[in-house]
Amino acid sequence: MNPLYKKILWWEQVWEFWIELAQTLEKKDTIFQLADFDYTLFSRDEQLEWVPDLQKNRGDLGPLYLFQRYGMTQFLKDYYSDISLPTEILSRLDSSRDIIMTAGGSKDFQLAKVRSCSELDKFRVVVTKDGFEKVPELIRHVLFELRYIPSEIIVYEDRPQYFIEYREFIEKILWTKLTIMSVEMDGNDGYKKIEEV
DSSP: OOHHHHHHOSOHHHHHHHHHHHHHSOEEEEEEEEEOSBTTTBOOHHHHHHOGGGGGSOTTHHHHHHHHHTOHHHHHIIIIITOOOOHHHHTTOOTTTOEEEEESSOHHHHHHHHHHSGGGTTSEEEEESSSTTHHHHHHHIIIIIIOSEEEEEEEEESSOHHHHHTHHHHHHHHTSEEEEEEEEEOTTSOEEEEEEO
């Protein structure tokens, strides 16, 4: 077994099953897209500027700090609900098919952040433990939720390293093209770059 596959799935039969299942699914001439949330659709730069202690309380500490300082409801209202998101990526996404996949920290907090942005109400949101977990979660989503193989999958990510590292793995299982778009936001005003890697 390829050592890369061993790292992502240490039970070889699982990814062999995925390959077999993918071959039974209908192939459609459509594009399926996945967008990260933090620093891909929504920049937290202003929050970190306005609330300097957030920088020291990232990851799992963030929700606890915010709850004690603001109350979670107030924080989400103040920093998420009235923010207009840049449209360059958002306008490319189809809420009936495409998903937002976000990672890290508290699952409930990640979900609440996305749901507080009214422009994202209609999107399915998948929350993973970390960036690495997004790779198998993407495959699972296509096989068990989408239930067909798109001709191309486009991923928008500010930190796309795991998708780059496992591109061959994803393409081998799903028999499709994976396009990875590296994203750098310019606050919530727009983007410095959205480029294929």
